[in-house]
Amino acid sequence: MTAAREPSASFRLLTNTIPxxxxxxxxxxxxxxxxxxxxxxxxxxxRVDMRVRALPGLGIATGSCSAFRVHHSSRLIDxxxxxxxxxxxxxxxxxxxxxEEPVGNGYALMMSGEEVGLNLIQSGGIRFTNVSFSLxxxxxxxxxxAAVLMRPLSTDTGAMRLLIDYVHSVQEAGDGLxxxxxxxxxTHIFDxxxxxxxxxxxxxxxxxxxxxxVARLRAIKADITAQGGGLSADEVARRHRLSTRYVRKLxxxxxxxLSEFTLRQRLLRAHxxxxxxxxxxRSITAIAxxxxxxxxxxxxxxxxxxxxxxxxDIRATALRD
Numbered sequence: 001m002t003a004a005r006e007p008s009a010s011f012r013l014l015t016n017t018i019p020x021x022x023x024x025x026x027x028x029x030x031x032x033x034x035x036x037x038x039x040x041x042x043x044x045x046x047r048v049d050m051r052v053r054a055l056p057g058l059g060i061a062t063g064s065c066s067a068f069r070v071h072h073s074s075r076l077i078d079x080x081x082x083x084x085x086x087x088x089x090x091x092x093x094x095x096x097x098x099x100e101e102p103v104g105n106g107y108a109l110m111m112s113g114e115e116v117g118l119n120l121i122q123s124g125g126i127r128f129t130n131v132s133f134s135l136x137x138x139x140x141x142x143x144x145x146a147a148v149l150m151r152p153l154s155t156d157t158g159a160m161r162l163l164i165d166y167v168h169s170v171q172e173a174g175d176g177l178x179x180x181x182x183x184x185x186x187t188h189i190f191d192x193x194x195x196x197x198x199x200x201x202x203x204x205x206x207x208x209x210x211x212x213x214v215a216r217l218r219a220i221k222a223d224i225t226a227q228g229g230g231l232s233a234d235e236v237a238r239r240h241r242l243s244t245r246y247v248r249k250l251x252x253x254x255x256x257x258l259s260e261f262t263l264r265q266r267l268l269r270a271h272x273x274x275x276x277x278x279x280x281x282r283s284i285t286a287i288a289x290x291x292x293x294x295x296x297x298x299x300x301x302x303x304x305x306x307x308x309x310x311x312x313d314i315r316a317t318a319l320r321d
Contacts, residue, residue, distance in 0.1 A: 050063025057134035061131075083110065087103050
């Protein structure tokens with residue numbers, strides 16, 4: 001994947017939406033030769049579900065794919081990007097710079113985009129995160145780029161786990177982020193990459209102050225949002241391997257609190273359900289309980305304060321419209 005030099009753009013590639021006879025060629029042309037700049041040869045029936053996002057100096061692809069032979073040939077090299085492949089499930093064998101390294105089951109590798117290489121995605125396929133970094137932008141943060149290549153890195157702990165979590169939260173929220181927010185997210189991803197692979201002393205100090213805290217908070221917010229606000233402080237702390245006190249301090253540093261953020265997400269979930277005709281037959285009490293409220297009078301009070309309308313008003317407007 002080549003890092004983008006243009007403003008943010010994204011698309012989803014899902015082979016189930018492509019006629020079976022065309023899947024291999026679409027993968028080769030659209031994702032292989034256009035996005036990844038590689039040749040692809042399927043080793044199993046072609047199955048792909050991935051989202052690709054291009055940001056200035058950064059390219060992201062997340063999802064899953066079946067087994068492929070991925071060959072980075074000299075005729076397709078068009079950049080000197082550094083490419084990180086992190087495998088959540090499955091296994092892949094990387095051949096690069098005369099070395100051979102397996103990567104899978106919670107490990108990642110960094111490769112150079114300006115050199116020929118081979119990636120054998122093994123039978124059963126992989127679930128992955130792929131990030132392409134502009135060498136010009138990343139090298140000042142990490143010093144000698146050669147020192148980070150083909151070195152297995154765990155994705156289950158530390159800054160690498162934080163980097164992967166943050167990349168996925170950007171993928172989930174990306175289309176709803178402003179250009180300024182996307183620019184800030186790009187900066188944080190570069191900072192976290194420096195922490196994850198071993199950056200220069202100055203870059204690490206900057207990243208610890210600028211990127212790590214923000215990335216932790218964003219990953220936590222994305223998790224709470226995905227759960228519809230249904231996580232307690234203890235559950236959040238356990239899921240992100242942090243202390244409850246530290247989680248609360250992260251939200252305080254953002255000018256809010258964990259309880260306030262959780263309440264907003266629960267109210268948003270209730271508002272969406274009340275506005276959706278598919279839930280017209282469900283009582284307001286049932287919706288309130290499903291959104292995480294155990295006290296109906298409290299729900300009605302905070303809902304009206306938030307939206308300046310009662311739950312009944314919101315439902316009536318939606319049905320009328």
